[in-house]
Amino acid sequence: MEAAALLGTDFDWQVVGAALGLDDRTAGTAIRELRRERLVVPDGDRFTTRHALTREAVLATVLPPDRRRLAAMLATAVDSLGAERDAGSEQALAELFEAAGDGARAAEHWLGAARHAIARGALTSAHEALARAAAQPGAALDLDIREAEVEVHALAGDIPRAVTAAESLVEELVALGDEADRLARLRLRLARALLVGGRWDEAEETLAQAAGDSALVHVLEARLALGREQEDLAVERARAALEQVGTDRPEVACEAWEILGRAARGRDVVEAEAAFEEGFRLADRSGLVLWRCRLLAALGALDIVQRRPHDERLVAARSAALAAGAIATAARVELDLNMLRTRYFELDEAMAAIDVAIEMMGRLRLPDLSLALIVRALTHGLMGRDDAMAADLAAGFEMPHDEGAFAVVVPGHVLGPVALARGRYDEAREHWVAAIKAARSYPSFPFSTRGLWALLETVLDTAGDGGAAAREEIRNGPQATSPYNHFVLRYADAVALGRAGDKEQAERVFADAEWPFPGREPWMELHARGLVARAAAADGWGAPEQWFRQVLDGLVDFGQTEAASACRVAMREAGIAVPRRAVGSDRVPAHLQRIGVTAREYDVLELVVDGLPNKTIADRLFLSVRTVETHVARLLQRTGAADRGELAAHLAG
The missing domain is CATH 1.10.10 (Arc Repressor Mutant, subunit A)
Structure with a gap:
């Protein structure tokens, strides 16, 4: 026994x-x-x-x-x-040899366990196994352990540690002069770390000196080309890697599929999703933890572009990345979660996500840090913190960044949306014009809101052609298949048809493009609906009064008071009666109005007092569970109630 x-x-x-x-x-x-x-x-x-x-x-x-x-x-x-052993059997042997006092053999099997974990992408387990290997007395595997540590750091995205460790080891191996194979492998690992860090020239130089694993070289060359925005070359190198390995080396194939998806994302989201799905299925079948969470994260990011109102894939990817020790992937997921929360104006949650991303990226010195600061600038702007927005924009520009990308991102993803959220449509149009001008030089850059420019040009008609040129440029340009661009373009088409007198077709096109999901309409979609309502009221088609009221109710619910005021002005100009408060707010008792309870929060309050759980409330009101949670939290804060049970006392006053 x-x-x-x-x-x-x-x-x-x-x-x-x-x-x-x-x-x-x-x-x-x-x-x-x-x-x-x-x-x-x-x-x-x-x-x-x-x-x-x-x-x-x-x-x-x-x-x-x-x-x-x-x-x-x-x-x-x-x-x-x-x-044949796996990570578990290697670890069991290592523990036995360790208990037997045989440090050398224990180190050998701890290293074996680490290599199996690296192959699966279980980076936390790999790091722990390498630490146990290095701690064994009498171990003679220093170079092997340090080489494996470089790979773990590089895959985890810990660029400072990966580069420092790799450069030190390369220097030692060059001095030894008899470790050519190891030196070639190490240079590939150093090249990966440099690529993750955005150090393209150094990575290219290191790759030129690497040899031995041609399939991995192809993949890293593809990643280099992608970093330099050479999408055609990236696709060529990634496909060369796939042709060479097939499914025999799933970790290489998964990386190639990820690169193919990223290369396609800027021009065709359907093609990008197909590539990510192919890689994800392969990673799942092969038990590759790291690539599974990376590709899941890529698919979750596409959910935002595809206008899908859920975060399941992103949240799952974040949990998997943290469990695997893939901190760089987790940081990128936090950035994407910020974008999703921002879409529904859940700004406190959005700020929490981007703060975590910035902390992680700063610690790892990731090249996306400058972009993360720009994303946080948008969050500050939407919260009305203009000084903080300006500070983050300045900080982002002071860091190493892609000037072309920033020329698109700052006006098209920060300044334009902030102006839009405030109902300043002429100002928003000016920012989108600047973004479009820059995007013409970077057609492959993901710019998922470019279609809004066509709608603004069509409704405001500043060019005098009814926005026709803008619509054609979006229709025939890159990312035309992006669901957001497609839906806004169809709104613009509806406006043009209504203006031309084809009222029935205008109404059909508008109806086909409307928000197709249950729950709240995202705030940018609301503004697009409001722009259509202005044009429809002027041109005599559709149901502009109904659309205006839907927009006003939504803007008040989102807390966009300046935009709500602009909406009321537009309604008066169109001869439409304006409610003194948001639609439905007459039902809110005066004592609750005085503490700021909105019509939607009152709807939630009534159901909470009835004893319904958040999931049931969400289904009843066609909201997301997260939105209901936000409303309940605000009700507790506004009323000072300690818990849901105490809210009943505030219903009747």
Whole structure:
């Protein structure tokens, strides 16, 4: 029983017998005796201890000299089996050799466990195994352990540590002069770290000196080309890697599929999603933890572009990335979660996500840090913090950044949306004009809101052509298949049709493009609807009064007071009666209006007092559960209630 307990809670009885020098008959007799005593139970061809405490109790009685002797015998028996091992069996052997006092053999198997974990992308497990390997007395694997550490740091996105460790090791290997193969492998790992860090020239120089693994070289060359915005070359190199490895090396194939998806994302989101899905399925089948979470994150980011109102894939990717130790991936997911929260004007949650992303990216010195600052600038702007927005924009420009990308992002994803949220449509149009002008020089850059320019030009008609040129440029340009661009373009088409007198077709086109999901319409979609309502009121088609009221209700619910005021002005100019408060707010009792409770919050309050859970409330009101949670939190804050139960006292006053 002592030998079995050293093997773990489940064990192979034949291994125990071989370690103790027993033949199968004698070992079988001993196992039957343990079973009669209710210490072990059969589990297929193996046995398990009946309770974990049983194993601990047995081990507590084994004296150190006996433990070392038994561990040595078991390690020798397991090692002699020669079976193909995975990370778990390597770790079990390492623990046995460690218990036996054989540090050299323990280090060898801890390193083996680490390599298996690296192959699966389980970076936290790999890091822990390498630390155990390095701690073994008498280990002679310093170079192997340090080489593996470089790979772990690079895959995790810890660029400072990866580059420092790799450069130090390269210097030592060059001095030794007899480690050509190891030096070639190490240069590939250094190149990966430099690529993740956005250090393109250094990465290219390092790749030129690397050799040996041509498929991996193809993939890294593809990543370099992608970083330099050479999408055609990136696709060519990634496909070359796929042709070479097929599915024999799934980790290389998954990276190639990720690159193909990123290369396509700027021009065709359908093609991009297909590539990410292919890579994800391969990673899932192959048990590749890192690539599974990276590709899941890429698919979650596309959900935003595709106008899908859910965060399940992003949240799952974040959890998987943190569990795997892929901090760079987790940071990028936080950035994407900010964008999703911003879409629904959940600004506190958006700010929390981007702050986490900036902290992670700053610690790892990731090149996306400058972009993250620009994204936070948008969040500040939407919260009305213009000074903070300006400070983040200035900080982003002071850091190394892609000037072309910033020329698109700042006006098209920050200043334009902030002006839009305030109902300043002429100002918003000016910012989108600047973004479009810059985007013409960078057609592959993901610019998912470029279609809003066509709608603004069509409604405001500043060019004098009714926005026709703008609509054609978006229709025939890059990212025309982006669902957001497509929906806004269809709104613009509806406006043009209504202005031309084709009222029925205008209404059909508008209806086909409307928000198709349950729950709240995102705030930018609301503004697009409001722009259509202005044009429809002027040209005499559709249901502009209904659309205006929907927009006004939504803007008040989002807290966009300046835009709501602009909406009221537009309604008056169109001859439409303007409610004194947001639609439905007359139902809100005066005592709750005085503390700022909105019509939607009052709807939620009534259902909370009825005892309904958030999920049921969300279904009743066609909201997301997260939105209901936000409303409940605001109700607790406004009323001072300690919990949901106390809210009932505030319903009647």
